[in-house]
Amino acid sequence: MGRYIPDQIIDEIAARADIVDVVQSYIPSLQHAGSRWKACCPFHQEKTPSFIVNPTSNTFHCFGCGKGGNVFTFVMMIENLQFPDAAQMLARKYNVIIPEPEHRHSGKKDKEAAEAAYNLRERVFLLHEKLAAWYRANLVNGSAAKAAEYFKTRRMDPVFAERFMIGAAPDLWDGMIQWAKREGFTIEEMKEARLVSESRQTPGKFFDFFRNRLIFPIWNEQGRVVGFSARQIDPEQGGGKYVNSSESVIFKKSRILYGLNFARQEIAKKGFAVICEGQMDVIAMHSAGCANAVAAQGTAFGNEQAMILHRHTENITLALDSDSAGVNAILKDAAILLPLGFTLKVARFPGGKDPDELLKNAGAEAVRKAVEDAEDFFAFLLARESENQDLAQPAVKTRIAEKLLKFIMLPESEVARDSYIQWLAAKLGLEAKAMLAEVRRISAKEARKNRFQHGAHERRKPEAESTAPPPDTLPESVANPLLAKALAELLEVILSDSDAADFVKAELPPEMLDNGPFAVAVETVIQSRMNDEWEDAPAVIARRLIGCEFDCGPLSAVLAAEPRKHSRSYCAKTAGDCLKRIRILFVEKQLRELKKNFAATPPGAERNELLKKTVELTRALNALNHPRLREKATSGKRYLLPDDTATTDAAATD
């Protein structure tokens, strides 16, 4: 991937982008904890916060799943973006201007390809943004008369029609294409944005994807238009009631919650989110004063959307239609949400089948009351299952208990499960003991099967597939876990004790440090110490690792941890011990390379030279591994023995 944003711009973004601010915009529950900030991790499911943000070094780390990095890494992970896109996003947020790339300096193909892909993506965003405004203008200025007439019948509050930018696609084959051309967009860009269809009879001839429909722009969490949903205005017209944008470079259905950009603040304020069926319901909810409502976009609610919501709240009220399809949807959503630790309520809409209808029939107050009066999901389920049933019959009780237990067993929390078992036993007049026996009968396996039947998928996988290069091209400090561990331990003590940093500065040959994250970090501490800026080392490390192509998670753990105050003797002992291990591993690596070369070299002077070096290095390694020396080196009295240093120097000068 080409990194073409100039370094000084990256530095400027890093300097302006406050990680607490950025993380908080995604996780409103991020809270002060000493000198750090804490929250439940957005990348894995957890109940107690182990996700730490360190404003001093501008880094984050999750002690639960090990993910970590700097402000760029965070945006890349949470938005599923490549580095340049994440940098661009932050640049926009913090008003840093990224200059147009200078093509004359670029020669590399991949760099150009990355730029082109990046620019195309930005053009697609721009096209969507402008198009939403154009659709809106069509509806407001009457140039889409049929759509405007239909829209009147929906009786939508004009304030919210404006906020949600309801628009109209004209009744023309190429109205959008003509407009976009005038705006300077190419057919290629329109194709990439999935806004045109190609004629089957006449390839190369394009027409508008959305025609003669009411248009709802779809935003991503950051409030950028990424697609459209278009409603039929005439039942006679073909193509279904709603037509949605196809997935594109900027639109992934499974990751969109309609209305979340408008709802996130209110979700934080109210402490819960409302999930509706579709965009009309979301708009009705917002108009009625329930601005914490969202909906899955043109697809069933799924795990990815659940995980996105999990960053905002753990409490959800389901506001789905009260027909039987709606009830099935409630059960499906519960099967996804309960295992993730959500607390669920179900809202009912007496006097309407959904929020939109209730708003029209009974007004805003009735909608707010429906949300306020939402009942606990299990109570809802029990009421539904008991309807018209004779609860005096033992067989009926057993059947109902079975049905509910399948859901009660979904939450991971034993406390939650237990309290619901007690509650259900009391409701059905059964012994809690008997219920527990029933729970045992429904094995964990069955519970899992049930979860799949209800559409829940396996727990969220890491978003971005690792793009790490194959192991043999990795730096040794990344590929070799022993070396990574030694460097990590060394880093911890040289960040804790400046004397240890001085010692390592004098004793660690620079060629033993490669470009892996830990090696870079150790080198940075040494350099900072030389510049008399040792205290600033963590922040400098965080900045140096911006755009690092290797996994910086383990490193961020060291940076994010509360600085431990180690005794000087501990630091001295550990530094000596780590240096020794690093040297042994370095010599071992040289030996491996020598042996490889040796095998590939024909007999002769060159091969003899290799043999001589191998013997020397083996001797050096034996000396380093000598039990007597090892004991002394780790005795804690001294950093390292003089002869130890001499041996390694000999080993390192080849």
Ligand SMILES: [Zn+2]
């Ligand atoms: Zn985590």
